[in-house]
Amino acid sequence: MIEVKGLRKSFGEHEVLKGIDVNFEPGKANLIIGRSGSGKTVFLKSVLGLHDVDSGDIVYDGRNVAELSKDERTLLRQEIGMVFQGGALFDSQTVLENVMFPLNFFGDMSESEKRDRADFCLSRVRLDSAHNRFPAEISGGMQKRVAIARAIAMNPKYLFCDEPNSGLDPETAIVIDNLIQEITEEYNITTVINTHDMNSVLEIGDHVILLKEGYRAWEGTKDEILHSEDEAVLDFVFRSELFKKVKEALRK
């Protein structure tokens, strides 16, 4: 479980996160939604420790990040997998080398064990035929799957995804969403996903947090969001014609 308490973060005079409290439970897909500029990415990077926060606590299963030594933080990071918006695969390495990369740094596996683990992770994301290709030679959807395979290579307890299906067609986006949910449930991972894709919310939103102007504006499940009359939810979710019609249908 990840507990975030009173998280604040500013860049100069501009306060992006204005005291956010939220808990992320294991085995669930926790989705953070909100408009562009609402602070989603800053929030995710702050929880990951890529940004120094102004105040607040981030607690990973009882371990407060602020109180950890450098070595303890390094150990904690080995329990974290991250899928970046653009995949962030290493251009100069093949798909297989990308997935083996964290295994080369940490752990004491032999070469064949590392290879087996990478093969397993790639087959888990249903990517069995691209081992020796470079990231530039595969499609965006395949890159996202490689990024997921690399993120789960170290058996993470926590999985973070920053807009994992941005730039993908709806069909591939659903495949990626379902893959993340399957992995989350199968390995009981605490998964946190940044998205503004409402299809993802309705597909896998076990726990949804809506950020608005640096505040937590709403929290609930994918079923609750459809029936919510909260102003922030109505303003963000039911803005498109499609969702307006959905809402009207639900009200009837």
Added chain:
Amino acid sequence: MVYRFFNGIGDYALLMWRVFRRPESWRETWKAFWREVDLLGLDSLWIVSIISLFMGAVVTIQTALNLDDPFIPDYYIAIAVRESIILEFSPTMVSLILAGKVGSNIASTIGTMRTSEQIDALEVMGINSANYLILPKIAASVFFNPMLLTLSLVLGLAGGYLAGEWTGMVVSSDFILGLQMGWDPFYISYAIIKMIVFAFLIASISAYFGYTVKGGAVEVGRSSTTAVVNSSLAIIVFNYILTDVLLN
């Protein structure tokens, strides 16, 4: 302007503090080191060879034209060529060329990794990205550039010899006599020390500008140019300091 300069120096020092830490995996750093030797060193062999050969030839012709006096023996031309190439042309010229070739490569590679979040990916994995990406580049440059210098010295003098012979300005026996006359072995140490310092400056300054880039493709391009300009300036300044300290 002054504030930005000292702020940059401070950031550079902090980055170097992170670079010279114990690597998470010596094996991976060792592998990266040899990759960089190939990329930054071996790939520069041809350009260093061509520049050195022609530089030696031009220096010989110009010196011969300037010392065209019946009272000055021809072997003086070879002495002047030798001193020019070993003390100045090879270490400084080759380093300036490498600042352009290697410096832009380092800055743009690391800059692209920054903008495409590959550096963030390393940090999330618990890897000291500055150490993993920059240390092998600095080590490879410091290790291999003195070898490039040796090659440049040999080819520079060979170019001078061939130019003297082909143009008939210096006969080969005079050239060889001049190369041996008044030889001070410290000059080689001096050239190697300069080359090592310049190699460190090129790799570390270029890496700094790549690592701290913010934005997209335009900023990566700009950081690459800034890296080359600043590495070249640092080479010029340190060339003066080292010459004063080591030879004066």
